[in-house]
Amino acid sequence: SRKIIVAGAQLGPINVDTPRSEGISRMLKLMDDAHRQHAKLIVYPEIAPVTFFPRHILEGEELEQYFEQEVDGDATKLPNLKPLFDRAREYKMDMYLGYAEHAAESSEAEHVHYNTAVYYSGAADKVISKYRKVHLPGTFEPYERKDATNQLEKRYFRPGNLGFEAFRAPGLIPDAVSKKSGAKANEPDNLGKGDAIIGMLICNDRRWPEAWRPYGLQGAELVLCGYNTTAWAPELLGTNKKISTQDKAKQEALFHNKLCITYNSYANACFSINVAKCGLEDSKYPLIGGSCIVDCDGEVVVEAQTEDDELIVAEIDLGMCRRGKEKVFAFERHRRTEHYGRIVEQ
Ligand code: CDT
Numbered sequence: 001s002r003k004i005i006v007a008g009a010q011l012g013p014i015n016v017d018t019p020r021s022e023g024i025s026r027m028l029k030l031m032d033d034a035h036r037q038h039a040k041l042i043v044y045p046e047i048a049p050v051t052f053f054p055r056h057i058l059e060g061e062e063l064e065q066y067f068e069q070e071v072d073g074d075a076t077k078l079p080n081l082k083p084l085f086d087r088a089r090e091y092k093m094d095m096y097l098g099y100a101e102h103a104a105e106s107s108e109a110e111h112v113h114y115n116t117a118v119y120y121s122g123a124a125d126k127v128i129s130k131y132r133k134v135h136l137p138g139t140f141e142p143y144e145r146k147d148a149t150n151q152l153e154k155r156y157f158r159p160g161n162l163g164f165e166a167f168r169a170p171g172l173i174p175d176a177v178s179k180k181s182g183a184k185a186n187e188p189d190n191l192g193k194g195d196a197i198i199g200m201l202i203c204n205d206r207r208w209p210e211a212w213r214p215y216g217l218q219g220a221e222l223v224l225c226g227y228n229t230t231a232w233a234p235e236l237l238g239t240n241k242k243i244s245t246q247d248k249a250k251q252e253a254l255f256h257n258k259l260c261i262t263y264n265s266y267a268n269a270c271f272s273i274n275v276a277k278c279g280l281e282d283s284k285y286p287l288i289g290g291s292c293i294v295d296c297d298g299e300v301v302v303e304a305q306t307e308d309d310e311l312i313v314a315e316i317d318l319g320m321c322r323r324g325k326e327k328v329f330a331f332e333r334h335r336r337t338e339h340y341g342r343i344v345e346q
Contacts, residue, residue, distance in 0.1 A: 001175045002319035004196070006222075006273055007039035010291040012308035013279040014051045020080055023049035028087055030311050035091045037313045040172055042088070043096040045226040045277035046133075046203045047115065049081065050100070052228040052277065054152045055285060057142050063156065067102035067113060075118045075127040088122040094169055095120045096273075098202060098226040100157075101132070115157045117200050117226060121170060129167040131200035132160030135208055138236060148235040149285060164211060166218035168195035173318065196221055196318060199270075203227035206260045206274065209267070210343065216268030217331060221296075221318040223265070223272040229253055231286035246286070254290045258300070266298030269324025271316050279307035296321045 009030035014023050027044060034042045047053075053066045071077040076085045081099060088095045101116035115133035120126070136159055138151025171194045199215030199222075206212075206225050215223055230236065231250035243249050257274070265272045271294065278289035291304040293314045301314045325331075 001317065002173050002196075002221075003175065003315055003317045004041070004173055005037065005039045005313065005315045006041045006043070006293065007034035007037065008043045008273050008275040008291045008293060008304075008312045009034065009045075010275055010289060010304045010306075010308075010310045010312065011045050011048060011277045012306075012310075013281040013287070014049070014277065015282045016051050016053075016056070018051065020049050024081070024083055026309050027084060030309060031084070031087055031091070031093065031095075033311045034313065035093060037311075039093065039313055040174065041094040041096075041169075041273075043224050043226065043273040043275045044098060045275050046098040046117070046228050047100050048098050048226065048277065051281055052285070052287065053100075054138065054156055055150050055230075057150065057152070058156075064102070067100045069102040070104055073104065075130065076120065076125070085120060088120060089125050091122060093122040094172060095122065096200060096224040096226065113157050114160060115153065115202055116160075117202055117224075119167065119169065119198065119200060119224070121172075124170055128169060129165065129198075129200065130162060131165075131202065132162050133157065133202035133205060134160040134164075134211060135204045137204040143235045145235065149230060149233040151230070151233065151236050164199060164214035166197055166199045166215050166220045169198050170195055172196040199223045201225040203229065206264070207256070209264060212264040212268050216270065216329075219325065220268065220270045221321045223268070223270050225261070225272065225274045226277075227257075227274065228277045229257060229288045231288045250286065250288060253288045257288060257290050258292065261292060261294050262298040262300065265294040265296060266324070267329070269296050269321045269329055271296055271318065271321070275312075276304070296324050 068078045098117040101114045103112040117131050118127045119129040121128050136153040138153045140154040142150045173194050197219050199220040232246045261274045275291045276289050278287045289307040293301045302312045304310045
């Protein structure tokens, strides 16, 4: 059996004046709930503990306050986020945690910022993998219209430089024994053992098949994705005639979210856990909810019902991925890579 209980910790609005510590307390409460329900893995949203600040025009300290900086190259020692790592260690729970990263590796005078997620193994007390968001939406310059909602991710972050590296989460599957913990993610003997093969995405990445496929090709059984998706931003997204009200725009945004995560889970024969920060931030900026756990047949297993803090939990069987990986798609037998060159042409 490759059964495991997993959780998505959807967060409701976090306003500009919400202290980070309050966001973290809410996240800890959701983790306590996940522990009570025997979850082995919890997934938080993109840039989880603070407001979605890229909508604001910021510089200097006002901007820097939103970023987290590692100590001694160890993400478990991110000063503000330490309580989350400590609690996950106590529960031996794995965790996907999204945050704005002030990268320490740079020797440049200029700050190097990324939109980042780490995967922490509670049992191993170790950050197993880091991912930096590749597809940064929005603009570098703010919109001219003063009442437009900006998405200044191209201004505040560099595109991720770590690629789409799947990894093995050691011993995540309780009833399967890992014979080769630490082997490469795509080693064929992995399926049926205690490690799970996992990939990470962040928000806008989930709209790009190119971001999922490298994980599918590495045998990923589970893709994790946190998001902050605006429900209404005509400058950013444009509108069709059928989008005549803010409510219709939100319905469409929810539909596109589900379309991306269900299809790409199916097409890559993996489960996915997709988790929103949502609701009205600062009584003004609407973000969609719709957090979902999706199975490898593209079906929604569980979906959040609110736009507030809400835990979604499901027992999933990663063994189900074999059908897609070995029969329906079986990439090594059926892909025709000689025709795919255009995908990577400039
Ligand atoms: N945070 C983030 O990446 N948001 C974008 C906004 C919409 S751009 C089509 C998203 O893809 O959800």
